[in-house]
Amino acid sequence: xxxxxxxxxxIESLAVGAWVLGTGGGGNPYxxxxxxxxxxxxxxxxxLMDAADLADDDWVGMAGGMGAPLVGQERLTDSHGxxxxxxxxxxxxxxxxxxxxxxxxxxGNGVRPLMAAAVLKRPVVDSDPMGRAYPExxxxxxxIGGVEPGALAAVDVRGLESIVHKVPDFRWSERxxxxxxxxxxxxxxxxxxxxxxxxxxxxxxxxxTKAIAIGRAVREAQRKHEDPVAAILAAEPGKLLYKGKxxxxxxxxxxxYLRGVVRFEGMxxxxxxxxxINFQNEWIVALRDGxxxxxxxxxxCVLDSVSGEAIGSETIRYGQRxxxxxxxxxxxxxxxxxxxxxxxxxxxxxxxFKSVFA
Amino acid sequence: MALxxxxxxxIESLAVGAWVLGTGGGGSPYxxxxxxxxxxxxxxxxxLMPASELADDDWVGAVSNMGAPLVGQERLTDSRTxxxxxxxxxxxxxxxxxxxxxxxxxxGNSIQPLMAAAHLKRPVIDSDMMGRAYPExxxxxxxVGxxxxxxxxxxxxxxxxxxxxxxxxWKWMERVSRKICVEYGSIASTxxxxxxxxxxxxxxxxxxxTKAIAIGTAVREAQRKHEDPVAAILAVEPGKVLFxxxxxxxxxxxxxxxxxxxxxxxxxxxxKGxxxxIAFQNEWIVAWLDGxxxxxxxxxxCVLDSVAGEAVGTETIRYGQRxxxxxxxxxxxxxxxxxxxxxxxxxxxxxxxFESVFA
Numbered sequence: 042x043x044x045x046x047x048x049x050x051x052i053e054s055l056a057v058g059a060w061v062l063g064t065g066g067g068g069n070p071y072x073x074x075x076x077x078x079x080x081x082x083x084x085x086x087x088x089l090m091d092a093a094d095l096a097d098d099d100w101v102g103m104a105g106g107m108g109a110p111l112v113g114q115e116r117l118t119d120s121h122g123x124x125x126x127x128x129x130x131x132x133x134x135x136x137x138x139x140x141x142x143x144x145x146x147x148x149g150n151g152v153r154p155l156m157a158a159a160v161l162k163r164p165v166v167d168s169d170p171m172g173r174a175y176p177e178x179x180x181x182x183x184x185i186g187g188v189e190p191g192a193l194a195a196v197d198v199r200g201l202e203s204i205v206h207k208v209p210d211f212r213w214s215e216r217x218x219x220x221x222x223x224x225x226x227x228x229x230x231x232x233x234x235x236x237x238x239x240x241x242x243x244x245x246x247x248x249x250t251k252a253i254a255i256g257r258a259v260r261e262a263q264r265k266h267e268d269p270v271a272a273i274l275a276a277e278p279g280k281l282l283y284k285g286k287x288x289x290x291x292x293x294x295x296x297x298y299l300r301g302v303v304r305f306e307g308m309x310x311x312x313x314x315x316x317x318i319n320f321q322n323e324w325i326v327a328l329r330d331g332x333x334x335x336x337x338x339x340x341x342c343v344l345d346s347v348s349g350e351a352i353g354s355e356t357i358r359y360g361q362r363x364x365x366x367x368x369x370x371x372x373x374x375x376x377x378x379x380x381x382x383x384x385x386x387x388x389x390x391x392x393x394f395k396s397v398f399a
Numbered sequence: 400m401a402l403x404x405x406x407x408x409x410i411e412s413l414a415v416g417a418w419v420l421g422t423g424g425g426g427s428p429y430x431x432x433x434x435x436x437x438x439x440x441x442x443x444x445x446x447l448m449p450a451s452e453l454a455d456d457d458w459v460g461a462v463s464n465m466g467a468p469l470v471g472q473e474r475l476t477d478s479r480t481x482x483x484x485x486x487x488x489x490x491x492x493x494x495x496x497x498x499x500x501x502x503x504x505x506x507g508n509s510i511q512p513l514m515a516a517a518h519l520k521r522p523v524i525d526s527d528m529m530g531r532a533y534p535e536x537x538x539x540x541x542x543v544g545x546x547x548x549x550x551x552x553x554x555x556x557x558x559x560x561x562x563x564x565x566x567x568x569w570k571w572m573e574r575v576s577r578k579i580c581v582e583y584g585s586i587a588s589t590x591x592x593x594x595x596x597x598x599x600x601x602x603x604x605x606x607x608x609t610k611a612i613a614i615g616t617a618v619r620e621a622q623r624k625h626e627d628p629v630a631a632i633l634a635v636e637p638g639k640v641l642f643x644x645x646x647x648x649x650x651x652x653x654x655x656x657x658x659x660x661x662x663x664x665x666x667x668x669x670x671k672g673x674x675x676x677i678a679f680q681n682e683w684i685v686a687w688l689d690g691x692x693x694x695x696x697x698x699x700x701c702v703l704d705s706v707a708g709e710a711v712g713t714e715t716i717r718y719g720q721r722x723x724x725x726x727x728x729x730x731x732x733x734x735x736x737x738x739x740x741x742x743x744x745x746x747x748x749x750x751x752x753f754e755s756v757f758a
């Protein structure tokens with residue numbers, strides 16, 4: 042059995058790395074990190090396990106937050122909400138979870154399962170169903186793999202608890218859960234059950250470890266006063282797309298999402314060139330001088346040029362100096378079925394996917 | 400007092416009587432009636448059970464169709480959907496219901512428990528939680544009694560199933576379940592918070608299925624004998640005629656999962672020269688005669704076809720119809736200060752003090 046204990050230093054790195062993989066969304070990991078610092082101070086510990094060590098009939102609880110990231114800036118995250126969502130789902134399926142897992146490694150949701158795991162004393166699986174963050178339920182590797190959408194528990198801080206028990210497909214799960222989430226105030230804590238067999242077959246593996254490695258590279262570069270963006274590109278096969286500063290942000294919280302457009306003016310090698318990025322919680326499409334140069338499922342990461350840390354769609358603001366990089370998408374999204382679920386057309390853009398890495 | 404068989408003839412009368420008690424809402428019982436005719440043809444039978452027969456620790460499932468009545472005209476009633484809502488609740492709480500009851504006796508929701516009962520082979524309790532129909536979850540005798548609002552199951556014809564497991568208040572139950580219902584297409588089959596036999600006996604409004612059957616029987620008998628069916632209703636119930644006239648204007652919109660609007664009537668006979676206006680939210684809520692409020696919730700405002708004596712619903716009322724508007728007294732639980740707080744005119748946003756037609 043290959044389990045390893047995560048140190049608080051690992052979790053500090055995870056918060057930085059998951060924010061990079063969040064591609065603007067998934068919510069800022071800062072508040073989950075504060076929770077983890079407090080939990081570790083109280084003596085809690087979390088173990089990481091490989092999906093390969095799950096039994097086929099084990100149950101795994103995917104736990105995280107849902108909603109508009111901007112709202113998470115006001116209604117703070119707490120570990121009890123997460124453990125309540127997990128406990129509600131365990132009651133509903135009548136089986137305990139052998140382990141917990143992220144609903145998406147990107148952003149705060151990369152850290153949230155650790156909060157429930159600390160309180161409930163379960164290991165966290167080193168996998169997730171996105172390898173990044175995405176705004177909608179049908180955009181996961183599970184949905185693309187044809188796994189049944191399954192049940193979803195949604196709880197909130199007021200004590201509201203609902204279960205979406207059965208739906209014909211992931212889009213309906215998304216529609217119903219989203220409406221519940223909006224009524225809770227556009228933020229909810231959720232848990233979905235998966236079997237060990239489903240996680241092994243359809244999960245995107247090693248993503249917690251990957252996020253920790255990215256975060257560690259950034260933090261080490263910061264300590265050594267080296268270029269943290271270069272450190273990320275040394276740890277991951279990414280590509281630098283643009284350097285510039287934010288000149289305009291149009292943002293609205295609508296339908297339970299944070300949508301909008303950010304405009305950048307080029308600096309250094311990109312002087313005179315403008316960049317526009319459209320977002321729906323996450324950065325979806327980047328257009329340079331009007332031409333699409335990067336798009337989902339490729340990861341578009343907007344980083345602070347000095348600290349190398351990610352900037353979220355809810356916190357980006359006028360004047361910030363940023364470096365935009367692309368990271369390769371998980372394989373599953375590059376299949377025809379994958380592109381149908383998360384390619385530019387899935388977000389309403391009338392062009393075909395063209396990879397930065399092609 | 401034991402269980403008694405409900406005949407198909409009883410159900411035909413129930414459909415007519417419940418539509419009168421629906422005060423414009425609860426959905427037309429017609430599609431439910433068609434389902435019951437088909438189920439009885441297949442050999443299903445339903446029994447009626449008085450609440451007094453329940454043991455204190457029995458569990459009772461309260462059911463209703465939720466949504467905008469207008470949508471029910473397009474997405475037809477399927478008896479299996481409501482049975483599934485009940486079965487899902489039994490799975491969720493891990494208990495078997497002794498009987499099934501109506502959330503609201505008014506309109507099609509009086510027939511919903513019969514459809515579930517036929518499939519699941521349970522008796523229907525001769526009680527409900529409104530004694531009429533109302534649009535929102537907190538407008539029930541059990542909400543006035545501060546009983547637990549959760550859990551609630553919602554099911555639709557596509558196979559969608561959700562459970563609202565916990566809420567702090569009835570209003571939150573209304574908010575969350577309404578949004579699920581709207582997303583289903585503004586119509587869902589629901590099983591409400593399970594009630595114990597003790598709760599039903601204490602907070603139920605009793606004998607309402609029998610009462611609806613009696614009203615329907617009176618109307619149908621008068622129709623057969625070519626007598627005045629409105630007078631026949633007023634002979635079996637202590638009601639009062641408010642107005643006679645014809646529909647001159649209807650404003651209707653399906654919004655936030657409700658059917659809202661206003662209807663205007665021109666007076667006829669004794670009311671010639673007078674005008675009546677009724678505002679509705681699924682149900683008829685407040686009636687103004689020449690600008691002055693003359694009847695309001697919780698009193699039952701019933702708009703009846705002047706010739707047939709049958710009720711006219713908020714989703715089917717239309718220009719030119721000749722109607723008689725009557726009032727029937729509400730269940731006493733709604734006349735308490737707490738009751739008025741839940742269902743008086745202010746609960747619907749009208750800044751007027753409740754004044755009973757029967758004061």
